[in-house]
Amino acid sequence: MARTGSAAGPTLAVIAREAGVSVPTASKVLNGRADVAPDTRRRVTEVLERLGYVRRPRAGAPKPRPAMVDLVVRSPDSPRAGAVLHGVMEAAHEAGLDVVVSVADGPGGPGGRRTGPGWPEKLAARGSAGVLFHLPGLSPGQYAWLDGHRVPYVLIDPARRPPPGTPSVGADDHRGGSVATGHLLALGHRRIAVLAGRPGTPRGDARLAGHREALAAAGIAPRPEYVRHGDSGRGCARRRTLALLGLPEPPTALFACSDVMALGAYEALAARGLRVPADVSVIGFGDLPEAGWASPALTTVRRPLSEMAATALRLLARMMCGERPENPRTELFTRLVPRHSTAPVATRPLRAVRAAGAAGGPAAGGLAAGRGDGTAGDTGPVPRAPAVAQ
Known part of the structure; x- marks a missing residue:
């Protein structure tokens, strides 16, 4: 039993x-x-806990301040960070906790040197009761620091796979990939290409696995040339979309594993004179604000970032009270958000078409619907996009 700092216990x-x-x-x-x-x-705290010292409040003393937790983000300006902060603050208010936002250590100033203390130093100085991370991942040294200082922590939607047993909250990306592909299949598409992330990333791998599961359930054999890996930037997605459009049988639909990739695909399709969704349907993943602003508005799979952040805060609050989660990984449901970028497959699917146009710019005509005999149009050659590795 814990003792107070009195004659009956340690002074x-x-x-x-x-x-x-x-x-x-x-x-x-x-x-x-x-x-x-x-x-x-850390040394004093360990002795306090070992000897069971409990401070007895003085009569008339003000009530103690709510416990403080840290939220560490990579960039406070991104839409994702805004959604996370909204969820954390709402849940913290319900739990009676204070939240301090810290920005993770970056490359530092000139010469790569850090310009100020990083989050571990700030966390130790503030005496925070726990920490939430909205980062791609942590380094082995950072995990060791947290474990060594016995600081409860939870990862919010990590991009890299954390060590076994690390508490984290994410989304069911596998189901999301299956739902996205199932939506395109229901519209009659069979030539569905994927703009995937880099291999080996948990979220990207899960979305691609869900896509393949939906194809298998529909009895459709996957086509390796329809899967293009790369980073999640618009430029990379644009280049890979151009390569897909140069195939002898271009896809009639694109499943982009992020909304940013989908917007890069929009640019490539416009450069080839193609319309979304009349010529090619596009579906994204994430439901960032840009998805609703795009023209046409992007059909996508929603990942509930605010709900993930709120769930992580509630989990952290329980851990701060000594509870350990039975399952370290919590996944929330994703759901389809239908908008205007997907439509039934065209009656005349796209064929690779030769059309006049300056290399690197919009080609006159780009691709077009092939004739019933399967031959291409006669508008002249189109410069083929550079080959892209699978």
Whole structure:
């Protein structure tokens, strides 16, 4: 049973002696002062817990402030970070917690040097009770620091696979990939290409696996040339879409594994004189604000970022009370958001067409619907997009 700092239990002097520090230093740790070295704070905290010291509030003393948690993000300006912050703040208000937002260490200033303290130093100085991370992942050293300081933490939608047992909250990307492809199949599309992320990323691999599962359920054999891997930027998606359009049998629909990729596909299709969705249907993934602003508005799969962030905060609050999650990975449902970028497959599917046009710019005519005999139109040659590795 925990004891109070009285005659029946250890005094502050006993705590200080056991931790090898002065009584004023032990008092600073007990009162959450920031001017204590991280290692000293950890040593004193361990003695406090081992000896069961519980501070008894003085009569008439003000109520203690709510516990503080940190939210560490890579960039506070992105739409994703905004959605995460919204979810965290709502859940924190319900739980009676304060939230401090920190920006993760970047490349630093000139010469690669960091221009100020990073989140571990800030976390130790503030004495935060827990931390949420909305980052692609952490380094082994950062995981070791958190575990060594016994700081409860939860990852929000990590892009890289964390160590086994690491608490995280994400979305069911596998189901999302299956839903996206199933939507295109229901519209009659059979030539469905995928703009996928880099191989080996958990989210991208799950979406691609869901796509293949939907094809298999429909009895459609996957076509390797219809899967193009790359980074998630618009430029990469544009180049890979141009390569797909240069195939002898171009796809009639594109499943982009992110909304940003889908917008890059829009650019490539426009450059070839093709219309979305009359000529090629496009579906994205994520439901970023840009998806609704695009023309035509992008059909996509919604990943509930705000709900993920709120769920992570509630999980962290339980961990701060000593609870350990039975399953470290929590996944929330994704859902289809139909808009105007998908439509039934055209009665005359696209064929590779030769058309006049300056290399690198919009080709006159680009691709067109092939004639019933399967021959191409007669508008002249189109410069083929550079070959892209699968």
